[in-house]
Amino acid sequence: MGFWDTITDLVEAATPWATAHAEAPAKDLPEETTAETTKEEESTKAETETAAAEEPAAEEEPAAEEEAEEEAEEEEEEEEEEEPVDPKEELEEECRNSKQCSPAKHHFDECVERVTSAESEGGAKEDCVEEFFHLAHCATQCAAPKLWSVLK
Numbered sequence: 174m175g176f177w178d179t180i181t182d183l184v185e186a187a188t189p190w191a192t193a194h195a196e197a198p199a200k201d202l203p204e205e206t207t208a209e210t211t212k213e214e215e216s217t218k219a220e221t222e223t224a225a226a227e228e229p230a231a232e233e234e235p236a237a238e239e240e241a242e243e244e245a246e247e248e249e250e251e252e253e254e255e256e257p258v259d260p261k262e263e264l265e266e267e268c269r270n271s272k273q274c275s276p277a278k279h280h281f282d283e284c285v286e287r288v289t290s291a292e293s294e295g296g297a298k299e300d301c302v303e304e305f306f307h308l309a310h311c312a313t314q315c316a317a318p319k320l321w322s323v324l325k
Contacts, residue, residue: 260323261316268315269308277308 268274284301291297 261320264316264319264323265309265312268312271315273315274308274311277304277311280304281308 269278281301281304284299284304288297288299288301291299
């Protein structure tokens with residue numbers, strides 16, 4: 174292996190865009206491979222039987238495993254039930270409807286009415302993106318101090 178081969182290998186290993194190639198398992202295995210696989214399976218099976226013979230409390234394990242599974246399921250259910258609610262959304266909704274953001278909300282509502290009436294008459298030539306961003310900015314500015322007090 175030459176100097177440039179070493180550098181090339183290092184670059185290929187370090188690049189994030191390098192792709193890993195894996196071979197798909199062969200569907201039709203030749204007889205030699207089948208024989209090798211059978212020998213491996215037999216040795217694995219023998220090891221498993223030896224390990225099972227060495228453990229005298231094998232009958233007690235299924236009950237312990239079932240209890241562990243039940244406990245894990247209960248913990249998962251508790252985690253699902255305790256999903257936290259994002260206070261930011263609630264605070265921003267309150268701020269959108271507050272006196273502080275009423276001018277921005279008024280402009281947004283008027284724009285929405287204009288656009289929906291224009292769509293029903295033939296086609297709208299405007300959208301309310303700018304008004305929406307003004308309203309969203311106002312709601313965010315209003316909710317930010319309240320949010321920090323809730324999160325602390």
